[in-house]
Amino acid sequence: MQDLLYFIQQLINGLTIGSTYALIAIGYTMVYGIIGMINFAHGEIYMIGAYTALIAITGLAALGIAWLPLVLIVALICAMLVSSSMGWAVERVAYRPVRGKHRLIPLISAIGMSIFLQNYVHLAQGSRNVGFPALIEGGFQFGATDSFQTSISYMQITIFITTLVCMTILSLFISRSRIGRACRAVSQDLGMANLLGIDTNRIISATFVIGAALAAVAGLLLGMYYGSIDPLFGFIAGLKAFTAAVLGGIGSIPGAMLGGLILGVAESMTSGYLSGEYKDVVSFGLLILILLFKPTGLLGKPEVEKI
Amino acid sequence: MSTPVKKLVTAIATSVAVMGAGHAAAEIKIGIAGPMTGPVAQYGDMQFSGARMAIEQINADGGVKGEKLVGVEYDDVCDPKQAVTVANNMVNEGVRFVVGHLCSSSTQPASDIYEDEGILMVTPASTSPDITERGYELVFRTIGLDSMQGPVAANYLISQSPERVAVVHDKQQYGEGIATAVRDTLEEGGVEVAMFEGITAGDKDFSSLVTKLRQADVDYVYYGGYHPELGLILRQAKQADLDATFMGPEGVGNKDINTIAGEAAEGLLVTLPPSFDEKEENQELVKAFEEKGEDPSGPFVLTSYAAVQLIAEGIEAADSTDPFDVAEALRDGTFQTPIGTVEYDSKGDMESFEFVVYEWHSDGSKTPVN
Numbered sequence: 263m264q265d266l267l268y269f270i271q272q273l274i275n276g277l278t279i280g281s282t283y284a285l286i287a288i289g290y291t292m293v294y295g296i297i298g299m300i301n302f303a304h305g306e307i308y309m310i311g312a313y314t315a316l317i318a319i320t321g322l323a324a325l326g327i328a329w330l331p332l333v334l335i336v337a338l339i340c341a342m343l344v345s346s347s348m349g350w351a352v353e354r355v356a357y358r359p360v361r362g363k364h365r366l367i368p369l370i371s372a373i374g375m376s377i378f379l380q381n382y383v384h385l386a387q388g389s390r391n392v393g394f395p396a397l398i399e400g401g402f403q404f405g406a407t408d409s410f411q412t413s414i415s416y417m418q419i420t421i422f423i424t425t426l427v428c429m430t431i432l433s434l435f436i437s438r439s440r441i442g443r444a445c446r447a448v449s450q451d452l453g454m455a456n457l458l459g460i461d462t463n464r465i466i467s468a469t470f471v472i473g474a475a476l477a478a479v480a481g482l483l484l485g486m487y488y489g490s491i492d493p494l495f496g497f498i499a500g501l502k503a504f505t506a507a508v509l510g511g512i513g514s515i516p517g518a519m520l521g522g523l524i525l526g527v528a529e530s531m532t533s534g535y536l537s538g539e540y541k542d543v544v545s546f547g548l549l550i551l552i553l554l555f556k557p558t559g560l561l562g563k564p565e566v567e568k569i
Numbered sequence: 570m571s572t573p574v575k576k577l578v579t580a581i582a583t584s585v586a587v588m589g590a591g592h593a594a595a596e597i598k599i600g601i602a603g604p605m606t607g608p609v610a611q612y613g614d615m616q617f618s619g620a621r622m623a624i625e626q627i628n629a630d631g632g633v634k635g636e637k638l639v640g641v642e643y644d645d646v647c648d649p650k651q652a653v654t655v656a657n658n659m660v661n662e663g664v665r666f667v668v669g670h671l672c673s674s675s676t677q678p679a680s681d682i683y684e685d686e687g688i689l690m691v692t693p694a695s696t697s698p699d700i701t702e703r704g705y706e707l708v709f710r711t712i713g714l715d716s717m718q719g720p721v722a723a724n725y726l727i728s729q730s731p732e733r734v735a736v737v738h739d740k741q742q743y744g745e746g747i748a749t750a751v752r753d754t755l756e757e758g759g760v761e762v763a764m765f766e767g768i769t770a771g772d773k774d775f776s777s778l779v780t781k782l783r784q785a786d787v788d789y790v791y792y793g794g795y796h797p798e799l800g801l802i803l804r805q806a807k808q809a810d811l812d813a814t815f816m817g818p819e820g821v822g823n824k825d826i827n828t829i830a831g832e833a834a835e836g837l838l839v840t841l842p843p844s845f846d847e848k849e850e851n852q853e854l855v856k857a858f859e860e861k862g863e864d865p866s867g868p869f870v871l872t873s874y875a876a877v878q879l880i881a882e883g884i885e886a887a888d889s890t891d892p893f894d895v896a897e898a899l900r901d902g903t904f905q906t907p908i909g910t911v912e913y914d915s916k917g918d919m920e921s922f923e924f925v926v927y928e929w930h931s932d933g934s935k936t937p938v939n
Binding site: 276 | 804810831
């Protein structure tokens with residue numbers, strides 16, 4: 263019984279962290295799906311989202327506003343606005359001028375952007391850890407045995423539900439809306455979509471904006487969950503999210519979700535049953551295995567040679 | 570003092586020394602090498618202030634074997650290259666005893682020169698274990714090693730007779746080194762180490778680790794590493810209602826941990842070097858510093874004082890000013906200094922350097938527990 267509760271607890275831990283990987287992974291996978299480049303600055307957009315949310319929360323507290331739903335909504339909107347404009351600006355400044363060149367060039371440009379944003383926040387906000395207020399506290403427990411009970415915090419539930427909601431809205435948006443249809447067209451053939459009258463530049467910008475907005479949601483959620491942020495925390499999270507995107511099949515949105523959850527659960531099970539030291543060994547080992555046997559990732563479609 | 574002026578003074582001092590070499594030496598030179606300028610100059614100030622006070626007081630008491638001590642001061646800026654230059658200057662000046670250097674990275678290259686040239690060195694501040702690992706005969710210190718905190722922490726834990734202890738570290742040299750020392754001492758003391766494992770520095774999510782700690786039902790968790798990770802672990806442990814006391818080394822004991830962990834930092838145990846200036850037996854000395862308008866509370870003031878005192882007592886005990894004789898006397902003897910009783914092992918490390926267990930509070934203050 264206790265073993266089962268322990269397993270469930272580790273599963274909950276894994277699903278929580280996995281959901282946030284998935285939210286960030288969306289940004290990688292959408293951009294890759296459409297223009298075939300890896301936006302390495304995406305982790306930094308997420309970090310900036312977290313900082314913006316913190317600034318908004320601090321500002322509201324200074325104004326004496328403490329009503330939780332209002333604080334959360336204002337922080338979320340601020341973070342999404344700033345991150346989205348960042349995402350848009352990064353694409354406009356660093357990627358559009360080099361689009362269509364050799365594929366290494368946008369990649370280098372992306373790495374440069376990532377370093378620039380990291381150091382910019384270092385200078386603007388200092389390199390120390392900054393505390394993030396835990397706005398949603400408490401949780402409930404079940405299956406109490408003498409020594410171990412499984413607990414879920416409200417924060418974990420919030421993270422999980424928010425991720426599901428965001429994913430559902432995004433999937434509906436891609437499959438039903440005009441812009442979504444245009445996105446799919448651009449991802450199939452950029453040149454052809456252009457010929458058919460789709461403003462591809464606008465669609466690509468929209469992709470960056472959507473990815474950045476979701477990263478901002480993740481930034482706010484994780485800031486509250488962990489309680490401290492620093493200018494480097496986007497980098498590591500970005501790396502993990504990128505792995506999740508590749509694992510699930512880069513370019514595929516359900517794949518990003520699946521990849522994120524698998525990665526999160528694999529990590530928490532490894533630290534739970536083996537040792538925390540092997541966490542990254544297992545998650546990256548998994549990635550190598552999948553790439554060896556299914557190079558397109560779990561849900562990725564094999565690329566059809568275009569003639 | 571600007572550098573050209575200092576060089577001039579040095580040159581004059583050197584020529585005076587050369588001229589005086591024919592006579593029986595009426596004084597014993599004590600080189601003091603540390604940062605007077607640069608980013609860590611405030612630590613250098615502590616060192617010079619402590620060493621000068623010791624020289625002054627020893628001279629006031631009649632010197633060493635009737636001879637006066639003379640301080641010869643050099644600025645190494647805590648820069649390894651500058652430290653080598655300083656060491657060569659010491660050699661040229663005929664200095665045979667050095668109090669310094671301050672930074673481990675400076676002490677290491679300078680000590681090569683001192684060992685080759687037969688100069689005895691006592692560092693009042695360098696804690697890197699490597700410095701005394703090379704089998705040098707003339708290298709000593711008046712400060713603990715990074716690796717000494719582990720046993721202190723473990724012995725404190727043993728004294729609390731816990732049922733199970735978990736030891737966690739960040740897989741880095743400092744953290745894993747201390748954590749390993751803690752584990753070994755605990756096991757020798759018969760305490761069950763339920764868990765020994767590493768985390769990744771820079772990680773944010775420790776929920777799996779916390780779940781594991783709850784499952785293992787430990788009373789204490791020792792963490793070897795720095796504050797960013799421990800702060801998050803403390804916070805996540807509190808959220809998950811983990812009922813265990815955490816303990817960490819010097820690397821976690823600064824106010825940043827309160828920013829990260831908030832309320833969860835209350836009750837954390839930390840090993841730190843003691844505040845020597847608060848000891849009863851040092852009050853007279855503390856007053857002497859205060860009369861000069863100097864602050865004796867810095868961590869390296871009294872270790873520097875003790876370094877000079879040990880050299881003086883070593884010379885007395887050996888009845889010789891030959892550094893090798895003095896080194897032997899230091900290794901053989903037991904000395905009473907403001908930093909406690911000093912005994913040396915064969916490597917030149919103190920047999921015991923007291924680290925004190927403090928209880929940390931959520932407002933960033935600390936109180937000693939033993």
